[in-house]
Amino acid sequence: xxxxxxxxxxxxxxxxxxxxxxxxxxxxxxxxxxxxxxxxxxxxxxxxxxxxxxxxxxxxxxxxxxxxxxxxxxxxxxxxxxxxxxxxxxxxxxxxxxxxxxxxxxxxxxxxxxxxxxxxxxxxxxxxxxxxxxxxxxxxxxxxxxxxxxxxxxxxxxxx
DNA sequence: GCCAACGTTGGC
DNA sequence: GCCAACGTTGGC
Numbered sequence: 079x080x081x082x083x084x085x086x087x088x089x090x091x092x093x094x095x096x097x098x099x100x101x102x103x104x105x106x107x108x109x110x111x112x113x114x115x116x117x118x119x120x121x122x123x124x125x126x127x128x129x130x131x132x133x134x135x136x137x138x139x140x141x142x143x144x145x146x147x148x149x150x151x152x153x154x155x156x157x158x159x160x161x162x163x164x165x166x167x168x169x170x171x172x173x174x175x176x177x178x179x180x181x182x183x184x185x186x187x188x189x190x191x192x193x194x195x196x197x198x199x200x201x202x203x204x205x206x207x208x209x210x211x212x213x214x215x216x217x218x219x220x221x222x223x224x225x226x227x228x229x230x231x232x233x234x235x236x237x238x
Numbered sequence: 239g240c241c242a243a244c245g246t247t248g249g250c
Numbered sequence: 251g252c253c254a255a256c257g258t259t260g261g262c
Contacts (some may be wrong), residue, residue: 091260114258115245138260196261216243218259 086125087224089133089212090148090184099134099146102186107151110181110221111159112167118221123180126150131229132184135212136193137220143195144232151185192237205231 090110092098102108113119132148156177159167172178196213199206203213211222224232 093260117245142261218244220259 083127085130086127087131087133087226087229088121088126088150089135089144089222089224091135091137091220093138094136094145095139098136099148099186099189102134102146102148102184103189105186107183107185109152109158109183111157113157113181113221114167114169114179115220118219119179119181121221121223122182123154125223126154126182128153131224132187133224133229133232134184141193141195143193143197143199144190145193146189147187147233149185149187150182152183154180154182157181190236194232194235194237198235199232202231202235 097108110122113122128150130150132150133144134146134148136142136145156172156174157167157179159165160169160172160177160179161174162168167179169178200213203210206213206228208214210224210228211217211219
């Protein structure tokens with residue numbers, strides 16, 4: 079439950095062919111539709127607070143890595159696509175009275191001059207620690223928490 | 239495009 | 251509740 083006021087940090091993955099940091103810059107704010115993993119949903123629903131920091135990560139591309147900074151730009155609300163019969167994210171078991179999938183809006187903050195690549199991140203795995211889900215073996219979470227210390231390390235890695 | 243790792247589904 | 255089958259993720 080999000081009771082505190084302290085800013086939290088997250089990493090959110092997106093396939094750039096689908097929605098990139100440039101797309102986010104263009105639209106400014108984007109509802110993060112389509113998450114259909116309970117763990118990722120729980121982070122959005124129970125953990126995120128307005129203003130939290132987000133590392134915008136490009137996955138499934140030539141050079142995976144963090145390409146920009148974003149922020150949590152709304153409180154949590156039901157993902158509208160779960161009710162849209164024609165959407166590929168339609169969930170027949172969800173109803174407006176009992177929505178299954180919750181999301182937040184992601185707001186653009188800035189692009190990194192150059193990405194902090196997955197390769198570079200792996201190179202700092204000792205400093206980042208075992209609990210960093212991005213580089214944990216087999217982890218495929220698309221929304222995951224980042225500690226303040228990890229956030230600091232990752233942004234300090236931004237190539238000038 | 240391949241495929242390992244993972245999550246979900248559904249029969250039993 | 252088990253677990254095989256299936257679909258998805260995401261690095262390479």
